[in-house]
Amino acid sequence: MILRIFLPGAMALIGITLIILGISEMRIANSSRSWPATEGTILDSSVQQHVRNRHSPASSRISSNNTTTFSARITYEYSIQEKTFNGSRVAIGDYRSGNRGHAEGVVRKYPPGKSVSVYFNPSSPELAVLEPGVQLQAFFLPGLGAFFLILGIFFISSRPAKS
DSSP states (O other): OHHHHHHHHHHHHHHHHHHHHHHHHHHHHHHGGGSOEEEEEEEEEEEEEEEEOOBOTTSSOBOSOOEEEEEEEEEEEEEETTEEEEEOOSSTTOOOBSOHHHHHHHHHHSOTTOEEEEEEETTEEEEEESSOSOOGGGGHHHHHHHHHHHHHHHHHHTSOOOO
16 A cells, blocks of 8 residues: 555656756756867777676575666866866766667767867866767656656556545
């Protein structure tokens, strides 16, 4: 009984939280379009593989249902007023994916030694990106939040009324 009440409410709350975080990221991404640019250099570029081991709840053994995702690890260096910074964000909303090809494409685009334009937040120059503006991946978090919110509302509204 508690789960029938708690779970839909928790799903809706998680959804609202993800939407708020996602919109905040999208606002930062949108503001990055007006950030100044400086010259930078790619230091390292590689595909990172992330394996998440799923443990069986009944035992401490690792099951064969491991989840593997990939991300592009791009590090770059840039200088502002004779101070050197290192960055690693390609765009606001970077993510991991089960598609290795996406990460490989980003790595090919930013090989080590390449000169690039680095867009930095003038009030916080350590926050920088290589691709300013709202990219497609920035919609993932609010989209996931909307899914959880709709699911939570659906389950809350579909509970049978007490007699």
